Amino acid sequence: MSLASPLTRTASQTLTEQLAERFADRIRNRLLAPGARLPSVRECARQQGVSPHTVVAAYDQLLALGLVEARRQRGFFVRQEAPPALRGREAVAARGAPAPRVAPAAAPVSTVLAAKPADASTLIRGMFHRRSDKPQPGMGVLPPDWLQSTFMPAAVRRVTTTAALQEFSLQYGDPAGDAGLRRSLAHKLAGIQLEVGPEQIVTTVGATHALDIVSRTLLRAGDPVMVEEPGWAVEFARLEALGMRVLPVPRRADGPDLAVMQRYCEAHAPKLFVSVSVLHNPTGYSLNPASAYRVLQLAQQHDFHIVEDDTYSHLASAHATRLSVLDGLQRTIYVSGFAKVLAPNWRIGFMCAAPPLLERLQETKLLATLTTPALLERALAWCIDQGQLRRHVERVRVRLDGARARAVKLALAHGCTLAAEPAGLFGWLDTGVDTDTLTQRMLDKGYLLAPGSLFHARRQPTTLMRINFATTQEAAFWKVFSAVRDKG
Structure with missing residues (x-):
């Protein structure tokens, strides 16, 4: 129904x-x-x-x-x-797994309390099982018509000729990923000042797969992990499923709350810090250099690794501050992918790390999936090498800039306030009402929201919600939103 x-x-x-x-x-x-x-x-x-x-x-x-x-x-x-x-x-x-012990930032960090993780499947199912033809404000990806192109089919045709199809299909590929794609990625990463060779890159089935490989390589059940909050609902749920102790670190405009990180380090000796440095989801914040240097100092002093999820790198400035660039991949693992701007269902991601650690990461990938599909990896390499991806991203960014301006104007006109300066794909808004309740009411109108409670390790009532600028730039949604909210 x-x-x-x-x-x-x-x-x-x-x-x-x-x-x-x-x-x-x-x-x-x-x-x-x-x-x-x-x-x-x-x-x-x-x-x-x-x-x-x-x-x-x-x-x-x-x-x-x-x-x-x-x-x-x-x-x-x-x-x-x-x-x-x-x-x-x-x-x-x-x-499947025991509930994690989660320490709220406002509580004394000497005690880690039991808590219920955010229900990530609420967000995922709603995003990928469309129940209405209306643009969905809670979506985590760009609308399909934004991603349509002629160069992607052309790239696939090039790698599916009879000879190429037999080459790629009748034998296992390189466990590290297609060599051509890794060369293309190394060249592309130089554009953000991340100097790596192809041998420091391993491809994955999307960025989420890369994050999972890192966790399974570096962590064991019960290990403490620092994660930015608000943060990606799937990351909280994934770590909970692995039995980790989640330590939420409040995310601010300039970066993570360094005082909270310091206390966690002294009290719990965390093994890992998971960070979205650039165009943070859901706030759109980007890390500044001063905070980045302090985070790296903490990692050195307290001996933990940092996994930097740069999923939104295509929508950000090449000169944005990235921990992996400053650190030279000494304690950082760089993760990214192409689902947000190119082809969500191609599921191509990758990770970069220092050679000794990369060998361990590749071993985990090998045990789990053997390798990754070389056909689409080679097609993606062609898109990068021919400049097609770069031109496509430029068009998307221009279109997103316009959508963001319109969506913000409409949100403000309909009584919302900005909880963070708008940037990137997502907006972090204060609606003035409980957004869990509002979400259920909006479902009856055919719209799925992303309530703020989903972005916290401990689900709690909030008036915040995340919107996708690309799907909230039309007045029709905001008229319904305003009417449902005001009706109470």
Whole structure:
């Protein structure tokens, strides 16, 4: 059932069945996270335009399915654990690892407290399982029409001639990745002053795969890891699944909170720091040189590695401050990819590190995936070498600049304030209302938001939300947003 479809009595389904199906669909797809409270009976009846009796009957069906639980004098809540009928691969994955111990920045860092991780699948499922033809403000990628090109099909045709197809398909490729692509990447990285040879690069199945390889190589279950907060919901969930102790570091405009990092280092001896130095997700912040030098000093003094996720490098200035450039990959591991600006489904990423560490990273990749598909890697190398990628990125950046200006103007006109200076693909806005509740109300209008709670290690109510500038530059969304928010 479409998120935006109205409830209408039909011969095949009653209003009660339709409403129950709508909530069941959201729960199974994690659009309503475990522990989330359903609207009160009266509020739901008003929102959906049905009688309270219909809502009560629908909630009873959800209770019978084991999807929700009733709490006396508090209402109905999504069950924390999947019911027996739903247990299987998804339920096992959800239960797979013990919950991490998470230390909030505001609490004394001498004690690491148990906490619930952000529900990353809420964001992922909503982004990649489209339920409406409307532009989605919570999306993490550029719209498909922004990425359309003629050079990508041409690149694929070049590497899928009969001879090339047999060469790439009938034998395993180099475990480090296609040699041609690694040469192209080394040349490209010189443009941001990161001087590496092809032998210091290993390709991966996207940047997320690279981050996972780093974690599995350097960490063991229970190890403390510093992660910027707010931060990428998937990173919190991924580390939690590996059983790591997550230490949230508040992210500021100039970089991570150095005082909190210092206290973590003294109290917990963390093994790793995960950072998005440039065009940080979700705030758009970029690291300044003074903070970068201090972070590197802490890494040297307290013997931890830094993985620098430069996923948004294509949208940033070549002269932006990067830890890997300043450090020369002594304690840093540089990670990036091409999903954001070129082809999300090609899943090509890479990592760079000092030779001794790179051997260990490549060994982890080898044990997990053997190698990566050389066909698309060689096609990407052609796109880089011919200048097609560079020209494409220039067009995207110009288009994004215009979209950002329009989206910011509309957001301000509809009562939002900027929680961070707008930059890059994402905007970090204060809506003035609880965005978890607002997200559920906007689902009925066909829009999926990215509420601020998803970007914290411990999910907590917030009035912040992340928007994608490319999908929020039209007035239609903001009119609906304003009406739903103000209706309360």
